[in-house]
Amino acid sequence: MRGGLERSWTGTPPPPPSIGGMLEIRGLTRRFGDRTAVDDIAMTVPSGELVGFVGGNGAGKSTTMRMVMGVLEPDAGQIRWNGAPVTPADRRRFGYMPEERGLYPKQPVLAQLVYLGRLQGLDAGRARRSAQELLERFDLAARGGDKLESLSLGNQQRVQIAAAVIADPRLLVLDEPFSGLDPTAVDSMAELLQDHAARGAGVLFSSHQLDLVERLCDRLVVLHAGRVVAAGTVEELRTSAGVRHRLRTGSDASWVRGLGWLQVDDVHEGSAVVRLADPEDSDRLLREAAGRGRVYELSTVVPTLAEVFREVAA
Numbered sequence: 001m002r003g004g005l006e007r008s009w010t011g012t013p014p015p016p017p018s019i020g021g022m023l024e025i026r027g028l029t030r031r032f033g034d035r036t037a038v039d040d041i042a043m044t045v046p047s048g049e050l051v052g053f054v055g056g057n058g059a060g061k062s063t064t065m066r067m068v069m070g071v072l073e074p075d076a077g078q079i080r081w082n083g084a085p086v087t088p089a090d091r092r093r094f095g096y097m098p099e100e101r102g103l104y105p106k107q108p109v110l111a112q113l114v115y116l117g118r119l120q121g122l123d124a125g126r127a128r129r130s131a132q133e134l135l136e137r138f139d140l141a142a143r144g145g146d147k148l149e150s151l152s153l154g155n156q157q158r159v160q161i162a163a164a165v166i167a168d169p170r171l172l173v174l175d176e177p178f179s180g181l182d183p184t185a186v187d188s189m190a191e192l193l194q195d196h197a198a199r200g201a202g203v204l205f206s207s208h209q210l211d212l213v214e215r216l217c218d219r220l221v222v223l224h225a226g227r228v229v230a231a232g233t234v235e236e237l238r239t240s241a242g243v244r245h246r247l248r249t250g251s252d253a254s255w256v257r258g259l260g261w262l263q264v265d266d267v268h269e270g271s272a273v274v275r276l277a278d279p280e281d282s283d284r285l286l287r288e289a290a291g292r293g294r295v296y297e298l299s300t301v302v303p304t305l306a307e308v309f310r311e312v313a314a
């Protein structure tokens with residue numbers, strides 16, 4: 001009784017039980033013939049974190065995820081779960097959404113979700129309840145009896161994610177879960193991933209939608225040609241890429257190209273974006289600009305995630 005009163009005074013609900021664990025990848029390598037698709041990568045997906053996995057086409061994201069799930073064997077390296085090599089039993093508690101998807105097009109939606117829930121260890125009643133809850137969450141309750149192939153692609157995608165999360169996974173490994181979704185479905189997918197992370201699951205998802213990655217992720221890992229070329233929080237990546245300065249003047253600003261002590265990223269009419277070797281050089285730049293006419297603005301610009309990505313994955 002007393003405990004209950006104390007809880008209501010603080011207004012803080014007890015934290016949800018943590019269900020997660022930590023995924024660690026070390027030295028992971030996979031070759032196809034003479035092409036090295038994944039080249040000595042290291043990364044972690046801690047419990048409760050949303051980790052975005054980004055990289056251009058062919059960077060090695062799907063290959064890495066397939067090795068995490070045991071669909072492909074690594075040529076070298078280790079995949080560890082809670083400090084020990086990952087086992088098939090661990091993987092049964094991972095939810096996976098493969099790039100090639102992989103549900104049964106001719107089977108009714110609800111029946112196959114229940115079947116997949118049972119394969120992942122749920123009893124029949126719990127599998128049915130979870131499947132129905134997930135279909136309701138995605139506004140698909142009325143479509144449970146329909147064949148998967150009769151749903152739109154976006155709705156099939158929602159069923160795919162339902163299949164990945166039905167048995168309360170410790171870790172979610174999702175290959176492009178947002179591709180092909182309309183903005184409402186993107187929001188419910190994002191909310192679902194955040195709910196799982198809040199309950200302690202680690203979530204690793206690949207995406208080409210950098211705005212979404214920036215909005216959702218605690219951390220991200222950038223792959224290029226099979227190697228990790230950047231990793232950290234969005235803030236860390238943006239600030240480590242180097243601050244730029246934007247100059248806006250009343251006349252053509254292309255004279256900045258003649259200054260040997262800065263690097264020019266962009267010039268367009270009266271506006272220029274430059275990088276200074278030394279932040280103190282901003283005074284020097286201002287004097288140069290003022291000597292040539294009116295100055296409207298000299299400000300610092302932190303690069304967007306898309307700009308960082310273009311730089312590291314060039």
Ligand SMILES: Nc1ncnc2c1ncn2[C@@H]1O[C@H](COP(=O)(O)OP(=O)(O)OP(=O)(O)O)[C@@H](O)[C@H]1O
Nearest residue numbers: 032035037055056057058059060061062063064099
């Ligand atoms: N089964 C395979 N046989 C031969 N090469 C493969 C195979 N699977 C992947 N590759 C090659 O490995 C490299 C990495 O591919 P992967 O699918 O992992 O990249 P990705 O980052 O997921 O790309 P995307 O964003 O286009 O899905 C590519 O060069 C690809 O052609």
